[in-house]
Amino acid sequence: MNAKVFITLIALVILGQARAGAQITRERLQTGSDEQLLREWIRVLSGDEFGGRKPMTPYEDKTVDYLAKQLRELGMEPGFNGDWFQPFDIISVTAKPAAGGFTVSGKRKASLRYPDDVITWTTRATGKIDLKKAEYVFCGFGINAPEYGWNDYEGIDVRGKIVIAMVNDPGFYDSGLFRGRNMTYYGRWTYKFEEALRQGAAGCLVLHNTAAAGYGWHVCVNGHLSDNLGIYNSDTRNANDLTVRGWLCEGGAEKLFQAAGMDMDRAVAAAKKPGFRSFPLNVKGDVKMNVTYNIQKTRNVCGILRGSGGDGEAVVFCAHWDHLGIGKPDERGDTIYNGAADNASGMAGALLVAKKFTQMPRPERDLVFFFPSSEESGLFGSAYYCGHPAVPMDKTVACLNFESIGPAELTRDVVILGGGESVLDRYYVAAAAAQGRYIYFDDDNSDGWFYRSDHYNFVKNGVPAVVLENGREPVGKPNKYPMQVWYHKPADEYHEDWDLSGTLSNLNLIFSVGLSLSNGSNK
Template sequence: MEVGRVWLLVLMLILATAAKKPDPVREAVATFDQKAFLENIRTLASDEFEGRSPGTRGEELTIKFLAKKFAEVGASAGNPDGTYFQKVPLVGYTIDTGASLKLIGSRGELSLKFADDYVAWTRRLVEEVQMQGEVVFVGYGVQAPEYGWDDYKGLDVKGKVLLMLINDPQVPDERLFGGKAMTYYGRWTYKYEIAAKLGAAGAIIIHETGPAGYGWNVVRNGREREQFTIDSGNKNLGLCPVEGWITYEKAEALFKLAGKDLAEAKRAALERNFRPLALEVKAELLLKNKLRYVDSHNVIAKVEGSDPKLRNEYVIYVAHWDHFGIGGSGADRIYNGAVDNATGTAALLELAKAFSKARPKRSVLFLAVTAEERGLLGSAYYAEHPLYPHNKTLAVINIDSMNVYGRTKDVVVIGLGASSLDDYVRAAARLQDRVVKPDPEPEKGYYYRSDHFSFAKHGVPAVYAESGIDYVDKPKGYGMQVRERYVSQDYHQPSDEVREDWDLSGAMQDIELLFRVGYEVANAKRMPTWRPKSEFRAIREASLRGK
């Protein structure tokens, strides 16, 4: 052979080997299977699964199905105890709605009616709780060191009944409290947490429709029904004894009992130098509680990392498997929860299959959590009892209710700007010729209303991305139209079922995008970080220092 020919042969050989060199990402992406995805959604959302309510036969079927499927796609048991399950002890509590809230001031007394004037409950696991204490108005009730803001100014509020405003201080300075967007300080959950931390006897939030984002009807509805909370093992004595809301009108009346003006106090609360206002009114309430203990389960699977030095670090995908079970009075009583969240749960199975092919350096966990619909309880329980350390967990990627209407040109990141995970989403979106957009309604605080938030609270960078609203080959406005139709007709209704006209190509597009995000993080040199203005950054830094 001539020399030239030999070279050509060598070159061809090199090229052939290069072409055959396995590309794990391409191979992994090739495993995504729309038919299998739909089949799994059908099973999860079937009537047989009875709406997947925690602690029911529907739960039993669901968690067994998921464990079997995870094993089939090559993901091992995720709990270090060798199982696919993490037990989540829940408690159902039903409060006595006949109780009345008594307010006693020097200028008279008021007796408030449950549901019409106020609502209150206890998440402490006790049969009876008696609240008795002086009412103190604490403005927004916020302690935010990163904004140099403290509504308490060192006042000892132990044993007091705190009265506070909803949302975060809507100050003109856009740099404070995220401007128009709601920060965690604005959520009612935060208000009850800070009250508990400061040892208050009660925490009552003054309702206002605008700042809350919903009317009094939403606050009062369903309070007579059983609610759920986590059994933390100490009868939940770490929680504030009484938590509740009061209507704006009754809060005004309460102020009048003290000879004070609520509107004036509200204005003062917008100032950094606000001081708590003792109202010289006593609040009294006796609550009786009926308790029911229920064991539920998170399902967890794992694909071990390929690098022995990095495999004890983790990326977590989370999706809630639960929905509302059976109830209501209509002809169809099964809350199938097909979109919410059989789609996200089935996506976990697709992702586990792909990762078991691709195996990045770090390990990847697939966490299907319970009781999201009851207040993010399954994810909160995991976050409080993590099976893998938070400071070894690089990121959490949440999937809740996938797009069933086709491909989109955009991706919406809820809480865009919170962490460097945005960059991963942008890079993955670019590969699909899609653009990343912020949440169109940041004032509603959606970032704080699904499972990724349970992790953010413990400092773990968390991202929640969804299909956008700009659909490929669809008229303008189509995206908002289908979204509004879903929210008004099917969201949290028995009619959230698998439809024959679904187009899952958009969901597949998102699964691929989320796969790439997790894959890149699991291989990256550096850990993702919160942006400096994030309220979770300090928590993360402390956690990484081992505190």
């Protein structure tokens, strides 16, 4: 193709988009009664009476009861064997080092200071952690990723040992590796723990680096000094979890390497290159912690609209119900983190889509409307659900996640996070085109957002899942309440002047994607 033809084509594409943008349609969900209903649900769920919807408070009862009532009134059947609710336990652990907490010895002795060098916790239900003479192993990034030809665990036995694993993935340092700066799930600190556990390690310390983590050491410390949360298994009392989880700062790691008589910088540099082999530090030490914990129940909510096909396959629509509750006052003295955008708007959107499905001939597949608890504290509700689903994971064809979808102005584009990763992409492209809009695939995942909402638990379980964000190209004025105004603040409140034109447009898009998927056209 010559340059002139190419430029003409580009111009046509741009023109096409601009022209299409002028006639953006809002088919099924309309301004008027649909919008009024959407506003009503957002207004109620984000009201001060709901206290910011923190799990395991009286506001949980209020929220889940309200949701169940809406699902019942929409004519759904309860998602969990006749029950709208799926209870599960969350453990909250505070672990403090006991005397002699982190002394290690190799060629030399060293003592790690808590929490200046190391911050540790556990998710086990026990009064005491007493790991004796545990060996430390340096495992590079702690990644086992066959698709990238990378295995930091090759040829090394870490059973019963403490793994040290660098945060992020090799692509952060070398754009030719993994997905470059677009962090893969292998870069997340939570992955490091999961893999170390699979490998049989007793503990895992994630080696912090401010640039690679995207935040400073104080964030690691403040996030884990107390109240570390996890899903609690009453059969095992979490005895199958890692004994020790933690973060290690670079200064702390330096001490370990010095005790080993080894050069940390050289080891870290080597770990960034393909072909690196993990190695034992020949350093041993006890890890002693005094642990207090409590266990509380929280609930997921789920309703199902049965499809006409009867083959047991389903499309899941997901919107977390929890938010941050009542906390630190803002400059206005407001202490209620209402979570109107995050995620009353998502719940209201899911309910509106559900209502549309009740007003038309039922599609083939089942439609599962799932409202997980405890998204904000670690995606626990969706993680529990994926282990105990209303419809088996291998019968779940997709998960469409509603996350902070309003307020949003009408845009020519829609952003899909983790673009290019999902077989669902083409459904979104087609649905957007039918609206005269287009999809912007956001594959800049350097901030890891793709891994930080409920849909990712579905992805981890082999279910295609997508989260959508409002577009970047407004048709008119941008809305008055951009994310930086409200994100995780008491100011996340509903206002009657919220612009929901973009929200409705996005809901129409999700609705048509859901409709195509529920009619089996992806087979």
